[in-house]
Amino acid sequence: MRTKLCMMCSLMPIFCLCVLAGTARRGTGDLEATGPVSGDLFGRSIVVLHDDDHPSQWKVAVSDPFCPLERTPLVGRVWILSGSDDSCLMTVSGSAAGEQLGTSLLGPCDLDGDGKPELVVGSRVPEGTPSTIRGFSYNGEKLYEATLPSGPGRGPSLSLCPGEKGEADRLLVGLPRTLDGGQEAPGALYIYTPGQDLTMVAHGSDAGDQLGIATSFLGRTADSLSMVAIGSCPREDLSGKYADRAGYVLIEVLGSERTPIRLTANAGVGYWFGYSLLALGDVNADGVPDVLVGQPNDSEGSRVAAFSGSDGKQLWVAVSELGSSFGESMTMLSDLDEDGVADVAVGSPGSLNQDSTVTIFSGRTGAQLHQLVGANAPGRASHFGISLAFSQASGRLLVGACSPRGWRGMPGKVFEFDVATWALLRDRSAERLDCK
Ligand SMILES: [Ca+2]
Numbered sequence: 001m002r003t004k005l006c007m008m009c010s011l012m013p014i015f016c017l018c019v020l021a022g023t024a025r026r027g028t029g030d031l032e033a034t035g036p037v038s039g040d041l042f043g044r045s046i047v048v049l050h051d052d053d054h055p056s057q058w059k060v061a062v063s064d065p066f067c068p069l070e071r072t073p074l075v076g077r078v079w080i081l082s083g084s085d086d087s088c089l090m091t092v093s094g095s096a097a098g099e100q101l102g103t104s105l106l107g108p109c110d111l112d113g114d115g116k117p118e119l120v121v122g123s124r125v126p127e128g129t130p131s132t133i134r135g136f137s138y139n140g141e142k143l144y145e146a147t148l149p150s151g152p153g154r155g156p157s158l159s160l161c162p163g164e165k166g167e168a169d170r171l172l173v174g175l176p177r178t179l180d181g182g183q184e185a186p187g188a189l190y191i192y193t194p195g196q197d198l199t200m201v202a203h204g205s206d207a208g209d210q211l212g213i214a215t216s217f218l219g220r221t222a223d224s225l226s227m228v229a230i231g232s233c234p235r236e237d238l239s240g241k242y243a244d245r246a247g248y249v250l251i252e253v254l255g256s257e258r259t260p261i262r263l264t265a266n267a268g269v270g271y272w273f274g275y276s277l278l279a280l281g282d283v284n285a286d287g288v289p290d291v292l293v294g295q296p297n298d299s300e301g302s303r304v305a306a307f308s309g310s311d312g313k314q315l316w317v318a319v320s321e322l323g324s325s326f327g328e329s330m331t332m333l334s335d336l337d338e339d340g341v342a343d344v345a346v347g348s349p350g351s352l353n354q355d356s357t358v359t360i361f362s363g364r365t366g367a368q369l370h371q372l373v374g375a376n377a378p379g380r381a382s383h384f385g386i387s388l389a390f391s392q393a394s395g396r397l398l399v400g401a402c403s404p405r406g407w408r409g410m411p412g413k414v415f416e417f418d419v420a421t422w423a424l425l426r427d428r429s430a431e432r433l434d435c436k
């Protein structure tokens with residue numbers, strides 16, 4: 001049975017607060033009142049921040065959306081760390097209870113068009129109030145903020161729509177749970193530029209579709225239009241109202257009249273299909289970018305499948321019988337097997353250390369190239385692979401591992417591997433960082 005504690009908690013903070021408050025916490029005094037402590041979910045999201053002007057000075061942003069601030073629970077914090085050593089450059093914290101700053105991270109991007117890279121941080125705030133996105137400079141200065149037309153229960157999915165010819169980037173914002181006149185809407189994809197209203201560019205067909213649970217910019221067409229993939233995952237609704245519905249993925253060309261390509265699972269019912277997405281580049285060399293779709297559904301066999309962006313045909317599939325949420329996280333790597341196509345890492349964060357893995361696949365064929373096993377990571381870590389990020393400049397794969405400490409007694413960690421040798425170079429946890 002699939003255990004999705006971290007995901008459940010991102011959806012149901014009140015539930016989790018209650019559960020965690022009732023959990024014995026040895027040696028932590030009266031922390032029961034605040035649920036998770038700082039760093040419990042360190043590594044829930046990770047993004048590598050490159051600065052084109054200083055390629056050797058790469059940075060890593062890591063979030064703990066459950067991080068409390070003194071006695072205020074679930075405020076959220078983002079750490080910006082040096083990529084080259086163990087130093088902590090700065091942190092940004094939320095301010096309100098339940099704000100969950102850092103439910104999603106994106107960077108580097110330049111949405112305000114000033115030529116300097118920034119970090120975008122998504123958050124969700126307490127039930128009944130909207131989510132937000134905020135842009136920060138690498139120094140932690142807040143540059144812009146937008147309140148999202150989001151319904152209850154979930155923060156935004158974020159993807160970058162890169163600007164062309166010196167133009168500012170735009171942000172793709174997936175909002176799976178919007179409300180329309182108080183009624184649940186099918187979910188939608190928006191485009192955001194600082195200082196302007198969000199523009200809806202695609203929406204789902206039926207209430208509860210949760211379109212926008214994942215979103216990914218795939219690339220540009222010959223006439224420079226943006227191709228995007230948008231995931232729908234009705235079953236992710238924990239009310240169980242849509243438990244019998246399969247997910248789907250739309251491949252849209254924004255600003256065109258083209259009918260979107262609709263991808264569905266090629267095996268099983270297709271529960272959880274579209275929960276995660278990854279832009280693969282042009283795997284089959286037909287000039288059109290392709291997409292990897294995650295289906296972390298342990299009851300049917302979790303899988304990831306590559307689809308052609310031109311006709312929606314399945315190019316390859318990798319299936320896991322492990323029952324450990326294979327496909328919940330994915331990231332692009334460099335071309336490790338030197339066949340001309342960049343390769344991919346897929347996380348199976350599972351629920352326990354021993355069955356958590358990160359598997360490396362050939363981007364062209366789906367052949368397995370390597371596997372990292374959570375049980376081999378030093379110290380105690382759970383949900384190894386819940387988040388993944390890759391530094392192109394340094395060839396490092398970052399693997400997040402976190403679960404609320406009140407649940408299993410393990411702080412969140414971020415492991416760093418060299419993809420040339422698969423040597424573990426570093427593991428970071430919030431409690432070992434020296435930053436205020
Ligand atoms: Ca292609």
Ligand SMILES: [Ca+2]
Pocket residue numbers: 334335336337338339340341342343362363364
């Ligand atoms: Ca390759």
